[in-house]
Amino acid sequence: MTGAHDIGRPTLAAITRSPRGGGIASVARLVGQVLADEAGTVRTVTLAVGERDFRSSTARRVCFGLDVAAEQALGRCDWICYTHLRLAAVQRAVPRILARPYAIFLHDVEAWTPLSDPMRRVMAGAFLRLANSRHTADRVAAANPSAGPIVACPLALPATTGATPPAVTIAIDIGPRPIVIVGRMTATDAYKGHDQLIDAWPRVLAQVPDATLICVGEGDDVERLQAKAAGVGAGHAVRFTGFVDDATRAAIYDRAVALAMPSRREGFGLVYVEAMAAGLPCVGSIHDAAREVIVDGETGFLVDQADTDAIVARLVALLRDETLRVRLGHAGRARYRQLFTYDAFRARLVTAIAAALPVRIRTDRAQQAGVGD
Helix, strand or coil: CCCCCCCCCCCEEEECCCCCCHHHHHHHHHHHHHHHHHHCCCCEEEECCCCCCCCCHHHHHHHHHHHHHHHHHHHCCCCCEEHHHHHHHHHHCCCCCCCEEEEEEEECCCCCCCCHHHHHHHHHHCCCEEEEHHHHHHHHHCHHHHHHCCCCCCCCCCCCCCCCCCCCCCCCCCEEEEEEEECCCHHHHHHCCCHHHHHHHHHHHHHHCCEEEEEEEEECCCCHHHHHHHHHHHHHEEEEEECHHHHHHHHHHHHHEEEECCCCCCCCHHHHHHHCCCCCEEEEEECCCHHHHEEEECCEEEECCCCCHHHHHHHHHHHCCHHHHHHHHHHHHHHHHHHHHHHHHHHHHHHHHHHHHHHHHHHEEEEEECCCC
């Protein structure tokens, strides 16, 4: 069913929508769901074709560019929604006479530093620049002031079917008092806080001997982190699940004491919202957009990633104090319901698109509908 706004016929250009694609895929699915709900249908072009390896060859990038160009040249869409800035670089190769208007969704660190002149022009050429948080919007604007206004559009969880989730068996023993961190573990994602949590864990164990740190996710940095946990004497209490599906992740949240991801460079942090929806308190950092999701002392805690003492103190408090956990968890779930549901995100996104959509698309759509005849 289409929504109240006529947003034309969009094509979604994304890196991947794979269940193994982490946050980048979650955002693509979320935005795609909104566009489909509003427009009735949405065509999608993805850069990655595999389920696990999201690196792209030159040949694949060329194919992606040709696919996006064909969407525009053949009139299959009124506009393109790029879910990442670097994807929009293909617009430079589309002849102006064939090019359709485009919007860009900005995330994380892709434009927190000054861009090259060509990429700055790509960003400035968009009819709408969205950011996943005010933190991201401000960082991008400060680094690239000539790129044009940026609309903050905080993320959310996708719409649910309302069906009862299936009962699942968690493949590993997560222990009686698990703290969970969720995120890809690759060399390029080393800022997320896994190292800091592992460094803190021996001190946590000294005060809460049955505490476990559950690292959910996969990536090329897992072996190093496993070796580090063993090296600090906490290997028995730091467990790695590998990739898990949505139902298993929900089951882990249901058993967990809290989510901790004291990251340094989160542009938003969807896992905080997942945890809050599950009634878990969250530990994030003071360095990034976590403060837009987590209210310090109300729904969780914000810490300096470099302050091991603070990390240990907050984790031990959550592990020991059930009353504190319940209070923070209830407040977090209330904040999720107020700000980070699918309906709230859909309203934010559609309002931004409708306000910025080029006049020529509105005019063409009105003429096609017979308005004014």
